[in-house]
Amino acid sequence: MTHHFDDAISLAPQGEGVMTGATSPAYANFIGPYGGITAAQVLNAVLQDPRRVGDPVALTVNYAAALADGAFSAHARPARTNRSTQHWIVELRQGDETMIVATVMTAVRRDTWSGHEAHPPEVPPPADVPRTPRQRVEWLNRYDTRFITGLMPRHWEGQGGAESLTRLWVRDEPLRPLDFASLTAMADIFFPRLWLRRATQTPIGTVTMTVYYHTDAAQLAATGTDYLLAQAKGQGFRNGYFDHAGQLWNEAGELLATTHQAVYYKE
């Protein structure tokens, strides 16, 4: 039996630069799929392409329209290939309609001076943090999440705080060794920061997400099925759009990725 996640991101080649896939009921959101699984599908279109040079450095996924449940085609084109770097344009389409527009940058990386500046905050270990109970929204059950601070509001009466910082432990449920695709999916683990600033239910949706990768296959393999510490905090909230900035570390405290997104809200 394959893991839900591998099922969800699997793509069937249909000739150079074209693959087909489908949304996964296991990662269903309120409407359409979890944005993180879509980002992982986009990345996988590049990872599976035999023309690929190197590993992911940066990914930007623009959610142009809500994917309908069902099949899609992934169209990946290396717009520029250099000696050790490559710049991809990826589109997911349903019928003739473009639903997702993305860019992926890959590179063959070399050992250089390194020294992360975004250090993990001091937090209790996963075993000391209560696990989030089972949820009605299906994709949430694909993750073991343990919120340290910045939990989802319990009362929806419009109040909120001055800050939208969330920190949580997260890993796949059931367990699955971490790789670039699952790291990408987890970069979208954060519920909308707006809810911490103003607990009101309003139509909402990510319009663009960027992930910068600070890791490699060996470090991901060493991280394995450990929890990731995920942190995000809002920045600007104005006239229908807000953004947040986030970071993901492994249990050893190594920074694996940074991420940003802009999110639409109706009112």
Add this chain to the structure above:
Amino acid sequence: MTHHFDDAISLAPQGEGVMTGATSPAYANFIGPYGGITAAQVLNAVLQDPRRVGDPVALTVNYAAALADGAFSAHARPARTNRSTQHWIVELRQGDETMIVATVMTAVRRDTWSGHEAHPPEVPPPADVPRTPRQRVEWLNRYDTRFITGLMPRHWEGQGGAESLTRLWVRDEPLRPLDFASLTAMADIFFPRLWLRRATQTPIGTVTMTVYYHTDAAQLAATGTDYLLAQAKGQGFRNGYFDHAGQLWNEAGELLATTHQAVYYKE
């Protein structure tokens, strides 16, 4: 006489979705043009397109190759147009080669609940901060910059600090009223954060930059020729790539944009 900046970003329509432009000697960097002016040219290809819906919400520019001095063509395609949002793919080409790959998201924005979370730090006013002297690199002379903290290193002996925070005041030189294009260019004002962590001269270059816009035409016009307070800080530095996160406020303390970028460094 038009302003250097307007000259630099001007594009000549060549039929639907194609415009021609050229690099500007006034914004020359060590090699090729200042990345910020390239980002402004990309945005301008969308701003000038008669098919455009709304104002910029998000821009991601991937610097796939170093633009050669001279002419380029800009190819802009609205991959998806919704009722009030639009997702663009933009490429800059020289000859048959793609040099820049970008996405732009635009939207018609409505008045909603707003409340920025990224507040400006307390800093002295521009008049109390010394102006950076004239530089040999030409594009630096297109800006009046006043560094509050995190100045460029004076000695290149490899030492560096634990943090790469920079704060500076910046505006166009000569003065020019702020708009979406010039705000975009200023989002790339930061010298490489690596230099504050390790003052060594090594080949370096931005590979991707994202800007999220938290402003509108009226607020930009009200900001006019005031200085912007620009802040950036590095996050991950590992095996040839680092990233930073930044914010830009006007003198009134209003957040106008947030920005992130990933940067290549050779060693």
